[in-house]
Amino acid sequence: MHPTNKRPENEDLSTAWTPALKKLVARCRDQVDEALGTLLRDPNRYTHDVYRAMRYSLTSGGKRLRPVLCLLTCRLLAGRSAPALPVACALEYVHTYSLIHDDLPALDNDDFRRGKPTCHKKFGEATAILAGDALLTEAFALLSRRDLLRRLEPDRRLRIITEISRAAGLAGMIGGQEADLQAEGKQVSLDYVNALHGRKTGALIAAALVCGGLVGGGDPRTLKTLRAVGNRIGLAFQIQDDLLNVEGQSRLTGKATGTDALRQKATYPALIGLEESRRTARRLVQEAVALLKPFGPRGRPLGAMSYYIIARNR
Amino acid sequence: MHPTNKRPENEDLSTAWTPALKKLVARCRDQVDEALGTLLRDPNRYTHDVYRAMRYSLTSGGKRLRPVLCLLTCRLLAGRSAPALPVACALEYVHTYSLIHDDLPALDNDDFRRGKPTCHKKFGEATAILAGDALLTEAFALLSRRDLLRRLEPDRRLRIITEISRAAGLAGMIGGQEADLQAEGKQVSLDYVNALHGRKTGALIAAALVCGGLVGGGDPRTLKTLRAVGNRIGLAFQIQDDLLNVEGQSRLTGKATGTDALRQKATYPALIGLEESRRTARRLVQEAVALLKPFGPRGRPLGAMSYYIIARNR
Numbered sequence: 001m002h003p004t005n006k007r008p009e010n011e012d013l014s015t016a017w018t019p020a021l022k023k024l025v026a027r028c029r030d031q032v033d034e035a036l037g038t039l040l041r042d043p044n045r046y047t048h049d050v051y052r053a054m055r056y057s058l059t060s061g062g063k064r065l066r067p068v069l070c071l072l073t074c075r076l077l078a079g080r081s082a083p084a085l086p087v088a089c090a091l092e093y094v095h096t097y098s099l100i101h102d103d104l105p106a107l108d109n110d111d112f113r114r115g116k117p118t119c120h121k122k123f124g125e126a127t128a129i130l131a132g133d134a135l136l137t138e139a140f141a142l143l144s145r146r147d148l149l150r151r152l153e154p155d156r157r158l159r160i161i162t163e164i165s166r167a168a169g170l171a172g173m174i175g176g177q178e179a180d181l182q183a184e185g186k187q188v189s190l191d192y193v194n195a196l197h198g199r200k201t202g203a204l205i206a207a208a209l210v211c212g213g214l215v216g217g218g219d220p221r222t223l224k225t226l227r228a229v230g231n232r233i234g235l236a237f238q239i240q241d242d243l244l245n246v247e248g249q250s251r252l253t254g255k256a257t258g259t260d261a262l263r264q265k266a267t268y269p270a271l272i273g274l275e276e277s278r279r280t281a282r283r284l285v286q287e288a289v290a291l292l293k294p295f296g297p298r299g300r301p302l303g304a305m306s307y308y309i310i311a312r313n314r
Numbered sequence: 315m316h317p318t319n320k321r322p323e324n325e326d327l328s329t330a331w332t333p334a335l336k337k338l339v340a341r342c343r344d345q346v347d348e349a350l351g352t353l354l355r356d357p358n359r360y361t362h363d364v365y366r367a368m369r370y371s372l373t374s375g376g377k378r379l380r381p382v383l384c385l386l387t388c389r390l391l392a393g394r395s396a397p398a399l400p401v402a403c404a405l406e407y408v409h410t411y412s413l414i415h416d417d418l419p420a421l422d423n424d425d426f427r428r429g430k431p432t433c434h435k436k437f438g439e440a441t442a443i444l445a446g447d448a449l450l451t452e453a454f455a456l457l458s459r460r461d462l463l464r465r466l467e468p469d470r471r472l473r474i475i476t477e478i479s480r481a482a483g484l485a486g487m488i489g490g491q492e493a494d495l496q497a498e499g500k501q502v503s504l505d506y507v508n509a510l511h512g513r514k515t516g517a518l519i520a521a522a523l524v525c526g527g528l529v530g531g532g533d534p535r536t537l538k539t540l541r542a543v544g545n546r547i548g549l550a551f552q553i554q555d556d557l558l559n560v561e562g563q564s565r566l567t568g569k570a571t572g573t574d575a576l577r578q579k580a581t582y583p584a585l586i587g588l589e590e591s592r593r594t595a596r597r598l599v600q601e602a603v604a605l606l607k608p609f610g611p612r613g614r615p616l617g618a619m620s621y622y623i624i625a626r627n628r
Contacts, residue, residue, distance in 0.1 A: 048492075048496075049492065049496075050484065050488060050489070050492045051484060054484075097447075101443055101444075101447060104443065106438070106439035106440045106443060107440050107443065107444075124420070125420035126420045126421050126495055127492075129415055129418065129420060129421065129443065130415075130421075130488050130491060130492055132447075133411075133415060133446075133447075133450065133488055134483055134484045134488045136447065136450055136451065137450065137479050137482045137483040137484075137488065138479070138483050138484060140454045140475055140479040141475075141476060141479035141480055141483055143475070144472045144473075144475035144476040144479060145476065146472075146473075146476070153468075154467075154468030154469050154471070154472055155468050157468070157472060158458045158460075158468055158471060158472065159458070159460075161454055161457070161458035161475060162455060162458040162459065162460070165451050165452070165454040165455035165458060166455055168451045169448055169451040169452050169455055170364065170365060170368075170448045170451075170452060174364060174444050174447055174448045174451065175364070177444060178362075178363065178364045178441070178444055181440055182362075182363075
C-alpha cells in the first residue's frame with residue numbers, strides 16, 4: 001500500500017499548521033494521556049513509591065512527541081490512529097525512562113525537568129532508578145500483552161518490539177547517551193555529533209514512525225520511507241533542543257538554559273554555530289516533507305508536525 | 315503433552331546428583347556461556363565502556379541458574395535444550411541487569427559481587443546504570459530477533475516476552491526490590507517476606523521454567539505445573555541465599571557475610587531463625603520434586619537441581 005501523489009506538486013500544504021491540524025494533534029495527545037492513565041496499573045500491594053514516581057514522570061507535561069508521531073503515522077496509512085495507542089504509550093514509557101535515568105546525579109545531574117523537580121529530586125535516587133527500570137520493562141509488557149493490539153499479526157508485534165528495543169538499546173539511545181557523556185569537554189567532529197544524536201534522539205523518533213507504520217499495515221517500501229522521514233525529524237528535533245538550550249527561555253522550556261555550554265556538551269550550536277544549526281534543522285525538515293510528498297494530503301499532519309518541531313519554543 | 319509417571323513411586327531418583335546429571339548441567343552452563351559470548355555484539359563504533367561493562371558483569375562467574383533451569387525445562391518437554399538458548403540468555407541478561415542496578419550506591423551499595431568489584435566500582439556509576447539499562451533492553455531485542463527462535467510460533471514468543479517482562483516488572487523483581495528497601499530496619503511479617511522474595515527472586519526463576527516450557531511445547535496444564543515448581547524453587551533459592559549471608563564463607567560466596575543483619579534486611583533467618591529457614595527450604599524443594607513426579611525420570615535433572623539449590627555453598 002504505497003501512496004501516490006494526488007495533489008499538484010506546487011501546493012505545499014505540508015507546512016500549514018491549520019486549526020484542524022492543531023485540533024488533530026491535541027486529540028492525539030489527549031488519547032495518549034488517557035491511555036497512559038489507564039494502562040499503568042499498580043499491581044503490587046507492597047509497591048508505593050516506584051509506582052508513584054513512574055506516574056509523576058509520565059504525567060509531568062511532556063509534549064508526547066513520539067506517541068503523537070506514532071499515531072499520526074498509523075492514521076496516515078490506515079485512516080485511524082487508535083489501533084496504535086498501546087505502541088504510542090510504550091514509546092512514551094521508554095522515552096520517560098530515559099529522561100529519568102539521564103537526569104540522575106551520576107549522569108546529567110539535572111534538578112529540573114519540564115519546570116518540576118526531576119524524579120530523583122522528588123523521590124530519591126533509589127526510587128528513580130527503579131522507576132526508570134520499571135517503565136522500560138513495562139513498555140515490553142505492554143507490547144506483548146494478549147489483550148492489546150489483538151488485530152495485529154503476532155509477527156508485526158514482534159517487529160515492533162525489535163524496533164523499540166533496538167532504538168532504545170546499545171545501538172540506539174544508550175549508545176548515544178554514552179557517546180554524549182564521553183564527548184563532554186572534548187573537541188569532537190560533526191560526524192560524531194550526527195552519530196550521537198542519531199542514536200540518542202533520532203532512533204526512538206524514527207522507531208515511532210516505523211512502529212506507527214507497522215500497525216497501520218505499511219509495506220516494506222513505505223516503512224523505509226517512514227524511517228527516512230523519522231531520522232530527519234529526529235535530528236531536527238535534537239538541533240532545536242540544542243538551540244533552545246542556548247537561546248530558549250527557561251520559563252517556557254522548564255529547564256535551565258546554557259547548561260550544555262557549561263558542561264561543554266557536544267551540540268550543533270557549539271560545533272557549527274547558531275545560524276548553521278538553524279539552517280540544518282530547516283533543511284532536514286524540508287527533506288522530511290519532501291519524502292512525505294508521495295502520500296499526498298494525508299501526509300500533511302506529519303509534515304506540519306515536522307515544522308512545529310523546529311518552530312517550538314519549549 | 316502432559317507426562318505420566320512410568321517409574322515406581324518409591325524410587326526417589328530426583329535427589330540423586332549423579333555424575334551424568336552433573337555433566338548435563340555443566341554442558342548447559344557451557345552452552346549458555348558460549349551463546350552469551352556470541353549474542354552480545356557491540357554494534358556501536360562510539361560505544362566502549364557500556365559494552366565492556368555489560369560483558370564484565372555477564373561473564374563474572376554467575377551460576378547461570380535461571381538459564382540452566384530454562385534449558386532443563388525445555389529438555390524435559392522436548393528432549394532437547396538448544397532451542398531455548400536465546401531465551402536462556404535473555405533471562406541471564408535480565409538477571410545480570412538487576413544485579414548491576416541493585417549493587418548501586420543508591421540501592422544496596424555493594425562493592426563486591428562474586429568475589430570481584432561490582433560493575434559501578436569497576437566502571438563508575440554512569441556506565442553501570444547504562445550497562446544495566448542496556449542488558450534489560452537487549453534482552454527484549456534478543457527475544458524478538460527474527461533470526462532467533464525461528465521455529466517457535468510468534469504467539470509463543472510474545473508469551474515469553476510477557477512472562478519475562480512481568481517477572482522483571484513492577485509486579486515482579488522491581489516490586490520486590492522496592493519492598494526489600496522499604497523493609498530495611500523495620501519489623502515485617504512472614505507474609506511480607508514471602509511476597510517480597512516471591513517477587514524479587516521467585517518471579518524470574520518461575521519465568522525461567524515457564525519459558526523453557528513454552529519453547530518445549532508445553533500445554534497450559536504443564537505450564538501451570540512448571541510455574542508451581544518454579545515458585546517453590548525460587549523461594550527455596552532465596553532462603554538459601556539468606557542462610558549463606560548468615561553462615562556462608564565469603565571465600566566461597568564471593569560476597570561479604572552478615573551484611574543482611576547489619577542492614578536489618580527482611581530475611582527468613584531474621585524472622586523465623588536458621589533451623590526453621592532450613593526446614594522451610596527443604597519442604598519447598600520436596601514440594602517441587604513431588605510436582606515433578608508426573609514427568610517420571612525425565613524430571614530428574616530439575617529435581618536434582620532443586621536439591622542442589624539448597625545444598626550449595628555459594
